[in-house]
Amino acid sequence: MIDSRMPASTTELKRLEQALEEQRNVVSAIFDTAAALLVVLDPQGRIIRFNRACEQTTGYTFDEVSGKRIRDIFMIPDEIDRFISILEQLRNGVLPTDYETYWLTKSGERQLISWSGTVLTANGDDGGVTHIIMSGIDVTERKRLERAVLQISTREQHRIGQDLHDGLGQHLTGIAFLGKVLQDRLAEGSRVEASEAARIVGMVNDSIKMTRDLARGLLPVVAEARGLMSALGRRAGEVSDMFHIACRFVCPYPVLIQDGALADHLYHLTQEAVNNAIKHGKSSAIVIGLTSTNDRGVLTIQDDGAGFLPASSTPSGLGLRIMHYRAIMIGGSLEVESRPGAGTLVRCLFPLVSQESEDRDAG
Numbered sequence: 001m002i003d004s005r006m007p008a009s010t011t012e013l014k015r016l017e018q019a020l021e022e023q024r025n026v027v028s029a030i031f032d033t034a035a036a037l038l039v040v041l042d043p044q045g046r047i048i049r050f051n052r053a054c055e056q057t058t059g060y061t062f063d064e065v066s067g068k069r070i071r072d073i074f075m076i077p078d079e080i081d082r083f084i085s086i087l088e089q090l091r092n093g094v095l096p097t098d099y100e101t102y103w104l105t106k107s108g109e110r111q112l113i114s115w116s117g118t119v120l121t122a123n124g125d126d127g128g129v130t131h132i133i134m135s136g137i138d139v140t141e142r143k144r145l146e147r148a149v150l151q152i153s154t155r156e157q158h159r160i161g162q163d164l165h166d167g168l169g170q171h172l173t174g175i176a177f178l179g180k181v182l183q184d185r186l187a188e189g190s191r192v193e194a195s196e197a198a199r200i201v202g203m204v205n206d207s208i209k210m211t212r213d214l215a216r217g218l219l220p221v222v223a224e225a226r227g228l229m230s231a232l233g234r235r236a237g238e239v240s241d242m243f244h245i246a247c248r249f250v251c252p253y254p255v256l257i258q259d260g261a262l263a264d265h266l267y268h269l270t271q272e273a274v275n276n277a278i279k280h281g282k283s284s285a286i287v288i289g290l291t292s293t294n295d296r297g298v299l300t301i302q303d304d305g306a307g308f309l310p311a312s313s314t315p316s317g318l319g320l321r322i323m324h325y326r327a328i329m330i331g332g333s334l335e336v337e338s339r340p341g342a343g344t345l346v347r348c349l350f351p352l353v354s355q356e357s358e359d360r361d362a363g
Contacts, residue, residue, distance in 0.1 A: 037113060037136035043129050045069050045087050057138050059106030074103040078333045078349050090119050091129050100139065100328055112140045112328065147329055154264060165215035172211060176204040225256035228263040232270060232288055239286065243278055246285040255292045257352060265326045266299055266350065272319050273301035273346045281305020281344060292352065299348040307338045
């Protein structure tokens with residue numbers, strides 16, 4: 001109870017202190033009970049606050065992580081450079097769009113977290129950054145379900161492609177053969193119907209070509225270890241022929257990928273990057289590169305096009321978002337380097353065994 005004999009200024013000061021304390025308690029309660037992961041960092045990325053959701057997700061207590069750099073505890077090596085770049089943007093007052101990154105738990109498991117961030121500054125917006133606040137949602141299970149749905153879709157796509165190639169394609173080939181036999185017999189008898197038979201044979205052969213093209217679109221990567229290399233080399237040749245630009249595939253030594261799902265994602269990621277380089281970059285030369293070191297592979301798509309200035313660490317274009325999504329689906333990461341007038345480099349780092357395969361093995 002406040003003593004009424006205190007001077008008015010002292011009474012007011014006590015009232016303000018009490019209100020401030022109540023406000024702190026409310027903020028602290030919200031912070032600790034929030035379902036989202038909430039982390040407060042200093043400008044160097046050291047942990048100042050770490051809520052209960054973070055403790056439950058990672059297995060670390062706040063005492064274990066307090067004062068330590070977040071990247072030293074939770075970041076996987078492939079994502080540290082990207083996080084440092086995002087931290088620098090936040091310090092400079094540039095708020096990146098939401099991005100996803102893996103966190104390592106205390107037990108060594110990977111949890112995929114979708115993050116957003118903001119900053120607190122001293123003396124208003126013109127002051128320096130004093131705190132960085134990161135809010136995250138654990139999307140590991142959601143992504144696992146999305147991968148399962150995509151696996152089902154991919155298997156069905158492969159089945160249809162195989163049916164087109166082995167079923168309808170072979171059936172049409174048989175019809176074309178019989179039609180050619182009929183055409184030859186009619187021609188031997190100088191029958192006027194021979195020309196009609198030839199036209200029918202031509203139409204069937206066109207249908208065979210269309211069927212093969214459809215099957216190739218559904219099954220771009222042959223199911224064998226060298227399949228991705230063959231598919232990327234073929235795609236580079238197709239781009240050169242179709243668009244009359246210099247497109248080549250460079251693979252200094254064999255990169256053998258046994259996992260069909262991994263190869264499919266990498267092929268479609270390349271296809272998207274090449275399409276962007278042609279459509280948006282107006283490129284005249286594209287180089288597709290594939291290499292590996294130890295148990296990790298590196299896929300690059302370099303063009304000499306118009307380039308762009310990324311507004312954030314995760315570009316907002318739909319095609320680029322799809323590429324980022326595919327990289328995450330295989331347990332990898334995607335980097336995009338571009339400057340106006342200097343072209344674009346897309347680099348995907350990936351494990352030679354995809355995340356989908358690891359999930360299947362674990363199941």
